[in-house]
Amino acid sequence: MSDNANTRVVVGMSGGVDSSVTALLLKQQGYDVVGIFMKNWDDTDEFGVCTATEDYEDVARVCHQLDIPYYSVNFESKYWDKVFQYFLDEYQAGRTPNPDVMCNKEIKFKAFLDHAMGLGADYLATGHYARVRERDGQVEMLRGVDRNKDQTYFLNQISSDILPKIMFPLGELDKQEVRDIAKEHDLATATKKDSTGICFIGERNFKDFLSEYLPAQPGQMQTLSGEVKGEHDGLMYYTIGQRQGLGIGGAGDPWFVVGKNLDDNVLYVGQGFHHDALYSDALLAVDVNWLVDQDLSEPFTCTAKFRYRQQDSGVTVYPNADGTVQVKFDEPERAITPGQAVVFYDDDLCLGGGTIEEAYRHEEPLAHLA
Numbered sequence: 161m162s163d164n165a166n167t168r169v170v171v172g173m174s175g176g177v178d179s180s181v182t183a184l185l186l187k188q189q190g191y192d193v194v195g196i197f198m199k200n201w202d203d204t205d206e207f208g209v210c211t212a213t214e215d216y217e218d219v220a221r222v223c224h225q226l227d228i229p230y231y232s233v234n235f236e237s238k239y240w241d242k243v244f245q246y247f248l249d250e251y252q253a254g255r256t257p258n259p260d261v262m263c264n265k266e267i268k269f270k271a272f273l274d275h276a277m278g279l280g281a282d283y284l285a286t287g288h289y290a291r292v293r294e295r296d297g298q299v300e301m302l303r304g305v306d307r308n309k310d311q312t313y314f315l316n317q318i319s320s321d322i323l324p325k326i327m328f329p330l331g332e333l334d335k336q337e338v339r340d341i342a343k344e345h346d347l348a349t350a351t352k353k354d355s356t357g358i359c360f361i362g363e364r365n366f367k368d369f370l371s372e373y374l375p376a377q378p379g380q381m382q383t384l385s386g387e388v389k390g391e392h393d394g395l396m397y398y399t400i401g402q403r404q405g406l407g408i409g410g411a412g413d414p415w416f417v418v419g420k421n422l423d424d425n426v427l428y429v430g431q432g433f434h435h436d437a438l439y440s441d442a443l444l445a446v447d448v449n450w451l452v453d454q455d456l457s458e459p460f461t462c463t464a465k466f467r468y469r470q471q472d473s474g475v476t477v478y479p480n481a482d483g484t485v486q487v488k489f490d491e492p493e494r495a496i497t498p499g500q501a502v503v504f505y506d507d508d509l510c511l512g513g514g515t516i517e518e519a520y521r522h523e524e525p526l527a528h529l530a
């Protein structure tokens with residue numbers, strides 16, 4: 161028996177290929193593996209069909225194949241309070257929330273982790289594409305080697321205290337290798353499609369979904385100089401920099417959302433992807449979480465991502481006494497979006513991140529982006 165046999169690892173299993181391979185790899189390494197499926201959302205349709213039931217059946221199939229115990233836990237009410245309520249509040253405030261970031265912070269790596277530890281687990285493992293490593297007595301989080309799948313952006317708010325209890329076995333692999341491993345071992349989920357979009361919305365239309373929970377308040381679409389260009393369906397349906405769904409035709413460049421005025425319920429629009437109003441040179445981040453022992457006594461340079469699908473940009477971080485940070489960009493950035501995450505890196509090392517509160521140009525807040 162290997163030493164690992166005495167180490168219990170709870171694997172968060174979603175019924176997808178990534179967490180299936182995570183469980184497989186740990187089992188191969190001889191760990192005492194337990195698979196747990198979390199039910200966070202009741203999406204039972206009018207026919208009584210629920211994707212969570214189907215996903216749990218996939219978890220069961222894979223766990224039978226691997227000969228590991230498995231079961232399901234229900235976090236629906238916690239998820240509603242901590243993730244869904246935040247999601248609605250942010251949209252109501254005209255911002256663009258990131259429920260995946262909140263789910264990792266409050267559910268997967270807090271409530272679920274506590275649950276796993278309560279079962280005598282030594283570690284919680286998930287199929288995230290990220291890495292943890294120990295260096296000089298500190299446990300750090302690094303980007304997954306598959307740069308295209310790296311999920312550290314969504315993990316920026318987890319507490320550094322819990323890193324020693326986390327395993328990300330897929331961090332050294334790329335997605336194709338994970339699929340190949342699943343096929344090679346004939347796992348029931350080997351050819352299952354990757355889930356897309358926000359988990360509780362699934363394949364549904366975003367606008368229809370949101371309108372079930374928040375009353376839509378139509379208003380005017382205007383240019384920043386006040387020219388009326390049409391009607392919007394409700395400010396919450398639009399994100400800074402978005403092109404689709406404006407329905408403004410005519411000559412010249414396409415139209416984009418360049419801002420919002422919540423007080424007057426006005427959506428600002430402008431022509432051209434590179435519309436000047438979309439550009440800022442700094443931002444204020446709140447709810448800043450550090451994953452390393454960062455010296456905050458003076459400004460420092462690093463790289464940052466302001467959205468998931470983005471190359472890193474060079475920035476200087478100016479820590480404030482209240483824990484917030486001012487972030488100055490080396491080059492102007494397009495469509496900085498309040499509510500989204502800003503995540504800081506030193507090469508592959510994830511330093512931490514925060515929530516974008518406000519964008520600035522020449523030290524002045526850009527009110528229309530707030």
Ligand SMILES: Nc1ncnc2c1ncn2[C@@H]1O[C@H](COP(=O)(O)OP(=O)(O)OP(=O)(O)O)[C@@H](O)[C@H]1O
Nearest residue numbers: 172173174176177178179196197198286287288355
């Ligand atoms: N319902 C769930 N129950 C338990 N763990 C989950 C659940 N959903 C996600 N996880 C864990 O979080 C990881 C990342 O979740 P994400 O939603 O990004 O899934 P994914 O990349 O599509 O992975 P998978 O292929 O395993 O579904 C999963 O690999 C899994 O370990």
